Amino acid sequence: MNLFAEAFAWLVAPERWQGSYALPVLLGQHLFFTVVSVAIAFVIAGPAGWAIGHTGRGREVAVAISGAARALPSFGLLILLVLLFGVLQTPTAGFVTFVLLAIPPILAGAYTGIEAIDPRVRDAAKAMGMTPWQVFVKVELPLGLPLVVGGLRSAVLQVIATVTIGAWVNLGGLGWPIIQGLPLRRFDQVLAGALLVALLALLADLLFALLQKAVVPLGVREAPRPRAERRSRARGAVRAGTT
Secondary structure, eight states: OHHHHHHHHHHHSGGGGSSTTOHHHHHHHHHHHHHHHHHHHHHHHHHHHHHHHHHOOSHHHHHHHHHHHHTSOHHHHHHHHHHHHOGGGHHHHHHHHHHHHHHHHHHHHHHHHHHTSOHHHHHHHHHTTOOHHHHIIIIIHHHHHHHHHHHHHHHHHHHHHHHHHGGGGTOOSTTHHHHHHHHHTOHHHHHHHHHHHHHHHHHHHHHHHHHHHHTSOHHHHTOOOOHHHHHHHHHHHHHHHHO
């Protein structure tokens, strides 16, 4: 418990809130890398995933790319790209790393969101005279949006974690207290930095969980339960009433 108290004391110390390495500055850097990287990844992977889900073409390639990209070690990829781009292009190498790691979950969420739709829903939309574009915009996109947000949720958490180790190559962010504190054996500082990263990840996860629930179409949320489920609930109520 003393270490947690020391970590809290480190967080609230006045010097933590001033200067170029102040906590608000580090938080801003962390959020900047995360938001920009995920946005770029979404521009690349979102339309590609929707096209794969809508047409059914290229799914095997998308699965292979997603699986291979998820197997990449984050730290190794970051160091490799820093060496390839050069020390003066470290931010560019960082952005490329974060984007590459954010693409797989977004791509998977985009095409699985479309694929998971009941084909009968598409057939009904086509029977009403909708064009393929209208089917995509008015039917597939709204119904697949929760899984798209789920992919974004995974991507954001992945990038938040990876930006933390970006402090090794002087990218800043909330990983800086951890990286600086380890060689100095300032474990209160290391714990404080870890708690800040964990708190940021938890807040982001909560935000996207609420957003994922909010984007579920109203008709789906209010859809009647399957008949079998209603019957089982009715039987349970009857049994409860007779006991």
